[in-house]
Amino acid sequence: MKKILTGIKATGQVHLGNYLGAIKPSVELSKSDKISSYLFIADSHALTSHVSFSQLNQSVYEIGATWLACGLNTEKVFFYRQSDIPELFELYWILSCITPKGLMNRAHSYKDRKEKNIKLGKKDLDDKIYMGLYNYPILMSADILLFSPDEVPVGQDQIQHLEMARDIAGKFNHRYKTDLFVLPKAFLRDKSVVLGLDGQKMSKSYNNTIPLFLDSNKLYKLIRKIKTDSSSLQKKKDTNSCLIFQIYKGFASLEEIDTMKKLYAEGIGWGEAKEILFHKLESYFKEKKEIYNFYVSQPKQLDKLLKQGAEKVRVEASSFLKEIKKVLGF
Numbered sequence: 337m338k339k340i341l342t343g344i345k346a347t348g349q350v351h352l353g354n355y356l357g358a359i360k361p362s363v364e365l366s367k368s369d370k371i372s373s374y375l376f377i378a379d380s381h382a383l384t385s386h387v388s389f390s391q392l393n394q395s396v397y398e399i400g401a402t403w404l405a406c407g408l409n410t411e412k413v414f415f416y417r418q419s420d421i422p423e424l425f426e427l428y429w430i431l432s433c434i435t436p437k438g439l440m441n442r443a444h445s446y447k448d449r450k451e452k453n454i455k456l457g458k459k460d461l462d463d464k465i466y467m468g469l470y471n472y473p474i475l476m477s478a479d480i481l482l483f484s485p486d487e488v489p490v491g492q493d494q495i496q497h498l499e500m501a502r503d504i505a506g507k508f509n510h511r512y513k514t515d516l517f518v519l520p521k522a523f524l525r526d527k528s529v530v531l532g533l534d535g536q537k538m539s540k541s542y543n544n545t546i547p548l549f550l551d552s553n554k555l556y557k558l559i560r561k562i563k564t565d566s567s568s569l570q571k572k573k574d575t576n577s578c579l580i581f582q583i584y585k586g587f588a589s590l591e592e593i594d595t596m597k598k599l600y601a602e603g604i605g606w607g608e609a610k611e612i613l614f615h616k617l618e619s620y621f622k623e624k625k626e627i628y629n630f631y632v633s634q635p636k637q638l639d640k641l642l643k644q645g646a647e648k649v650r651v652e653a654s655s656f657l658k659e660i661k662k663v664l665g666f
């Protein structure tokens with residue numbers, strides 16, 4: 337059996353970028369009889385964003401309901417909360433002890449924060465940067481390496497983290513002359529980054545996302561905000577550089593994409609292109625939204641499913657951790 341594993345950080349609302357990068361490909365893969373899937377909610381990772389108790393819980397339930405609405409079958413998939421697996425945190429420490437500090441210095445998220453401090457003219461470049469953010473890739477490596485997946489479905493923005501997990505796994509195997517850790521590969525659905533409303537990558541940290549299950553009015557308003565160039569009506573429009581088209585193509589059929597390309601060549605107006613995208617997203621998520629609304633109002637039911645999932649994976653996690661500790665000499 338091939339194994340896949342992926343998680344979504346429990347901050348803010350799940351957005352189209354999460355859906356296309358992680359949720360859609362993982363759910364599709366998880367349906368195969370030849371694949372065993374580990375899909376989880378990274379709630380401990382959310383602490384790096386200093387979320388409140390209620391923000392954290394709301395996000396956990398929203399993500400849980402989203403996975404279920406998008407077709408995750410809990411009979412077949414291991415579905416759990418990161419914070420319910422204490423073995424992860426023990427492995428995290430072990431991995432910290434073989435991770436070179438220089439490797440973490442190169443992490444994009446840490447570098448971005450440092451650059452922000454430079455721009456702000458701060459003397460201390462590490463001002464307001466916490467160890468949780470700095471060590472984020474090590475906890476993520478523990479999430480992955482504890483379950484030895486072959487592939488990790490992620491969006492483009494997580495590729496560096498995956499490379500770090502491979503690097504750390506390799507270092508451990510080399511240091512302890514073992515092949516305990518499987519070097520994970522990223523599963524990239526599509527090389528293009530899902531872009532947000534402003535044209536930067538769609539990310540909760542940039543506040544430019546389109547959440548998945550918005551009510552129609554809000555979705556419509558957000559779509560109207562998508563940045564476009566100022567080319568006039570009837571002028572031929574370029575699909576590649578257009579955000580509306582980039583999002584549309586994640587959800588439309590090949591035929592629909594072709595039709596849209598023709599409309600662009602004929603000089604479709606931005607207002608009309610946005611209408612088409614709006615209706616596409618509405619119809620794509622209609623049924624899923626109903627299932628989502630059901631589960632999001634059933635936190636107890638979600639807790640139960642997640643606990644059951646955690647119990648199942650902990651059997652494997654604790655036996656593997658024992659093997660790892662044996663190698664270390666404990």
Ligand code: TRP
Nearest residue numbers: 342343344345378381476479480
């Ligand atoms: N870093 C991922 C995100 O920002 C979440 C995540 C945590 C993850 N651990 C993981 C993804 C392990 C894949 C594998 O959404």
